[in-house]
Amino acid sequence: MSKPLPLLTAPAPERRDAARNREALLRAAAELIEGCDVRAVTMEAVAAKAGVGKGTVFRRFGSREGLMAALLNHSETAWQASVLSGPPPLGPGAPPMERLIAFGESRMRTHLQQGALIEAAGRTWGDNYAVIGFATMHLRYLLRELGVSGDLTYLATALLAPLSLPVLQQQLGFDGMSEERVLAGWQDLVDRIVGS
C-alpha cells in the first residue's frame, strides 16, 4: 500500500516509569478480563494485580471506561498492524477481493470477541473516529484496487456499518442469524457492491 493510513494517535511521551506502570496496568486488566466477565473486573482488582495503588489506575485512565477504551486502543493498534503488514490474506500480498473478505471476517470476529469490552468502554470508545477512519480508508483502497467506480468513501462506510457491534448483536440476537449466515450475507453484499 503506497498511501499512509491514519493510525491511532500516538500517546504523548511519558516518563519511563509511567510508561511501565501503564503497560503493567493494561496487561493486568487484559489478564483479568480473559479470566472472567468484563463487568466483574474492578479498578481495585486491576491495581492489585499490577501491584500499584488504586489512585494510580484512576490517574492513568481517568475512569473504568477510560481503562477499557485504552485496552481496546491497544488491541486495535495490533489489528491495524496486521491489516497493514501482517500475513495475507488480511495483510498485503493477497488479491484485493481475498483481502476484502478476510477484512470482513476479521472485523466481525474481533467485534464479537470484544463485545463486552466495547460496551464497558461506552462512548469513550464509540466516538473514536481514528478507528472507523482507518477501516474506511482501507476499504476504500481495496474497492479502488478492485476497479469499483462511484462514491468509494460512501460505499466503504456502507460496507463497514453492518460490521459494527450493535448491528451484529441485532443480527445474531434479534434476527437469530448464525455467524456463518452473517458472514455469507456480508460477502454477498460485497459481491453486489463490487459487481462481480
Add this chain to the structure above:
Amino acid sequence: MSKPLPLLTAPAPERRDAARNREALLRAAAELIEGCDVRAVTMEAVAAKAGVGKGTVFRRFGSREGLMAALLNHSETAWQASVLSGPPPLGPGAPPMERLIAFGESRMRTHLQQGALIEAAGRTWGDNYAVIGFATMHLRYLLRELGVSGDLTYLATALLAPLSLPVLQQQLGFDGMSEERVLAGWQDLVDRIVGS
C-alpha cells in the same frame, strides 16, 4: 401490505388520569425541546410546564433517559404509521423502488432531526429492537416486491445500518459529506443491491 409488521409494544393499560398525565408530560417535553437544546431540558422544567410535581415525572418515566426514550417512541409510532398507511411514496401506493428511496430519505432526516434526543435517551433507546425490527421487515418486504433474491433479512439490515445515527454522524462530520451526498450514496447502494 398483507403481513402485519411488529409495532412498538403497546403500553400496559393505565388509569385515565395517569394516561392524561403521561400525555401532558410528553407534550410539555416535546414543546420544551422544540424551543431549546435537548441537553438543557430538565425534569423540573418538564414537570413545571405540565403542571405536575417533579416526582410524577420520575414515577412515570423512571429517569431523564426514560422520558427521552418515551418521546422517541411517540414519534417513532407516528413515523411507523406514515410508512404503513401514510401518503405515498413513503406510504403504500407508490412503486416499491420509489417507496424504498423515500424510506431512506425519511429515515435519514428523522435520525438527524432527532439526533440530540437519541443521544439523550442513550441505551434505553438504542436497544429498542422493536424499532429496528419494524424497519428491517419493511425493507425486506420492499426488496421482495422488487424481486431481489438472496438473504433478504441480511440485505435489509445492511441497507438500514448506514442510516443509523452514529454512521450518519461519521459521514457528515468526520468524512465531511453533505446530506445530498449521503442520500445519493444510499441510493447507489440500493441500486447495487437491487441490481438495477
